[in-house]
Amino acid sequence: MSAEKKETAATFDDLELAPQVLQAVHEVGYTHPTPIQAQAIPLALKGRDLIGLAQTGTGKTAGFTLPIVHRLITAPLTAEDGTSLRKVRALILTPTRELAAQVEESFRKYGKHSDLRVVPIFGGVSMEPQLRALKEGVDVVVATPGRLLDHMERETVSLSDLEVLVLDEADRMLDMGFAPQLNRIVKEIPPFRQTLLFSATMPPEVEALARKYLRQPIVIQVGRRSQAASGVTHAIYPVAHSKKTLLLAELLKNFAMDSVLIFTRTKRGADQVVRHLDDIGVKATAMHADKSQSERTRALEDFKLGKIRVLVATDIAQRGLDISGISHVINYDVPQQPEDYVHRIGRTGRAAAAGDAYTFMSADEISMVRTIERLIGQQIPRISVPGYDFGTVAADS
Numbered sequence: 494m495s496a497e498k499k500e501t502a503a504t505f506d507d508l509e510l511a512p513q514v515l516q517a518v519h520e521v522g523y524t525h526p527t528p529i530q531a532q533a534i535p536l537a538l539k540g541r542d543l544i545g546l547a548q549t550g551t552g553k554t555a556g557f558t559l560p561i562v563h564r565l566i567t568a569p570l571t572a573e574d575g576t577s578l579r580k581v582r583a584l585i586l587t588p589t590r591e592l593a594a595q596v597e598e599s600f601r602k603y604g605k606h607s608d609l610r611v612v613p614i615f616g617g618v619s620m621e622p623q624l625r626a627l628k629e630g631v632d633v634v635v636a637t638p639g640r641l642l643d644h645m646e647r648e649t650v651s652l653s654d655l656e657v658l659v660l661d662e663a664d665r666m667l668d669m670g671f672a673p674q675l676n677r678i679v680k681e682i683p684p685f686r687q688t689l690l691f692s693a694t695m696p697p698e699v700e701a702l703a704r705k706y707l708r709q710p711i712v713i714q715v716g717r718r719s720q721a722a723s724g725v726t727h728a729i730y731p732v733a734h735s736k737k738t739l740l741l742a743e744l745l746k747n748f749a750m751d752s753v754l755i756f757t758r759t760k761r762g763a764d765q766v767v768r769h770l771d772d773i774g775v776k777a778t779a780m781h782a783d784k785s786q787s788e789r790t791r792a793l794e795d796f797k798l799g800k801i802r803v804l805v806a807t808d809i810a811q812r813g814l815d816i817s818g819i820s821h822v823i824n825y826d827v828p829q830q831p832e833d834y835v836h837r838i839g840r841t842g843r844a845a846a847a848g849d850a851y852t853f854m855s856a857d858e859i860s861m862v863r864t865i866e867r868l869i870g871q872q873i874p875r876i877s878v879p880g881y882d883f884g885t886v887a888a889d890s
Contacts (some may be wrong), residue, residue, distance in 0.1 A: 533545050582656045583633045585634070588666040610626070660675070693839075725822075725839075752820045755806070820848060
């Protein structure tokens with residue numbers, strides 16, 4: 494593996510993307526690529542294997558969707574009569590359904606001026622629409638490993654013509670135990686392909702995966718590993734565990750907190766927070782693994798559209814959700830894994846925007862906060878609210 498240091502493109506116009514792709518980029522209002530995009534896109538356009546390492550919210554998705562759309566548009570597969578051949582030429586593997594849906598949306602956004610067909614393949618929904626789309630022919634498949642294997646075993650999808658493989662959020666896929674599924678999938682696809690791996694972190698397991706699947710990859714790293722998003726203002730609120738919901742209600746009286754993502758440790762905790770907020774007249778909804786896919790999709794859309802002010806989620810939402818305009822992230826419970834703190838707070842302050850991240854720390858969570866501070870290399874300021882701080886509560890009791 495080799496590192497790459499290059500002059501970054503000043504604008505998207507400098508990246509030599511196809512006119513149809515540039516038109517789509519301009520229509521969504523983007524003029525300047527993020528650092529990961531500026532470095533990854535030229536290398537991907539050259540057909541190089543690469544590893545892109547960057548914190549959440551830096552634009553990694555466009556870093557691979559744009560060059561893939563360019564490739565498929567500029568080098569179409571055609572039959573002898575000139576008609577387009579519909580074969581799966583690009584496969585993007587993601588850890589969660591939500592991320593798969595958002596990657597699909599990115600392909601549709603940047604490929605809108607082409608006739609490319611993309612299909613999302615994930616569980617929790619009926620197979621029938623997926624089967625129909627695959628039968629009609631598609632160019633790009635965006636999939637979670639488990640459901641893709643279901644289709645491969647049914648022989649309803651062929652990957653024999655695959656040109657590009659993307660492993661998105663590779664560290665998260667390994668965390669979720671997908672390594673055996675990844676091995677089975679990669680065995681069935683052509684060895685002479687372009688492989689792009691994107692990840693927020695590079696633990697030994699991801700490095701081993703890269704050595705196994707990629708050919709002489711170039712490593713691009715934006716920001717130091719485990720660095721918290723630069724546009725985020727952090728704060729720790731020491732609070733008695735029994736007073737967390739009351740403190741949350743107090744903070745939400747500030748209407749500048751107009752789009753708030755709250756993380757809880759458990760599904761039950763998420764539902765309890767939503768019930769409490771409903772009781773005080775704050776529109777909120779929960780998103781976790783016990784919710785059906787349609788419920789999760791509706792919750793996400795309502796939150797994006799501003800129909801609800803607060804989304805309460807377990808760590809199912811900490812990676813990959815591309816929601817612009819989140820003003821605040823609140824860790825109702827301190828994450829047990831310090832790396833998860835970085836991913837959670839990356840939901841706000843995206844793409845150089847400003848945001849606030851508040852963490853409620855009860856007395857038994859102090860050691861976890863200190864571990865987080867060691868990881869990110871900074872001490873997080875404490876804000877003590879009289880009547881809520883566990884020290885104050887203990888003194889008053």
